[in-house]
Amino acid sequence: MADRVDIAIIGTGPAGVSAALTAKIRNKTLMLIGRKHLSDKVRKSHQIQNYPGFPDISGEDLAKALSDHLEKMGIEITEEQVTAVYAMGDHFAIQCAKEMYEARTVIIATGVMQGRVLPGEEENLGRGVSYCATCDAALYKGKEAVVVGYSPREEQEAEFLAEVADKVTYVPVYKEETGFEASNIEVVHGVPKEIRRDGNKSVLVLDGSEIVSDGIFVLRDSVSPGQLVPGLETEGAHIKTERDMSTGIAGLFAAGDITGTPYQDAKSVGEGNVAALSAVNYLAKK
Secondary structure (H helix, E strand, O other): OOOOEEEEEEOOOHHHHHHHHHHHHOOOOEEEEOOOOOOHHHHOOOOEOOOOOOOOEOHHHHHHHHHHHHHHOOOOEEOOOEEEEEEOOOOEEEEEOOOEEEEEEEEEOOOOOOOOOOOOOOOOEOOOEEOOHHHHHHHHOOOEEEEEEOOHHHHHHHHHHHOOOOEEEEEEOOOOOOOOOOOOEEEOOOOEEEEEEEOOEEEEEEOOOEEEEOEEEEEOOOOOHHHHOOOOOEEOOEEOOOOOOEOOOOOEEEOHHHHOOOOOHHHHHHHHHHHHHHHHHHHHHO
16 A cells, blocks of 8 residues: 555546646645556647647647656656545545555546446446456456457456456457457457346347357446546536535545536646645645
């Protein structure tokens, strides 16, 4: 267990970077959890025209500027995938695939979840459906499992699972080519439509076929906010916040696309700054 920090920021897009910089300037201990290459949404932007001070900057250049700023401030990124955040009273427990972390406050800046929740997914969470292959692989020793991967990075999770399971069926929900070394991984192409439970088996329904297995791993870059934090009040795919970016859970804040439209980088940076200042004020009152 790592040392408890003042502020944990989940997400390395513009909102998360902004929050981390503000927390650092305010001399708070922090951890920034997310991708080291920051946001794909930012990087893939051809041209950004409404970011103050940077007219017509490319997404790649903006991402580099954000990364350089973090490096200059001595802020490191913990490259983990957060699967759950639990309010523990005086602190939060942050569950990741490799380790559990603790923080006195948390800022969620994960962006909007890519890929809608499948029918039957939430109902069967913990009953054959999981969001972390690294966490639950041991349960599938000698069994068969399905992995629905929403980005190429999830292929590593499938490889890890294949070391334990007898067979892994991988369903890629992206255009890039897949490549596996493990001989017990079968790639099946199709659009996931539904998950259902049939006795003690899990069934993934695709457009034209069904895959029956002992369990299904749905691996996205992020999970829906309601699943990420038990008891969190949401509005559709977004977290409900006040103007100070606070949520209905004391000490928990949110910023960026996850709080709703407009999905703009400039808006996300501002909200990240506000969320960090609000977390600082919350800590001062405590």
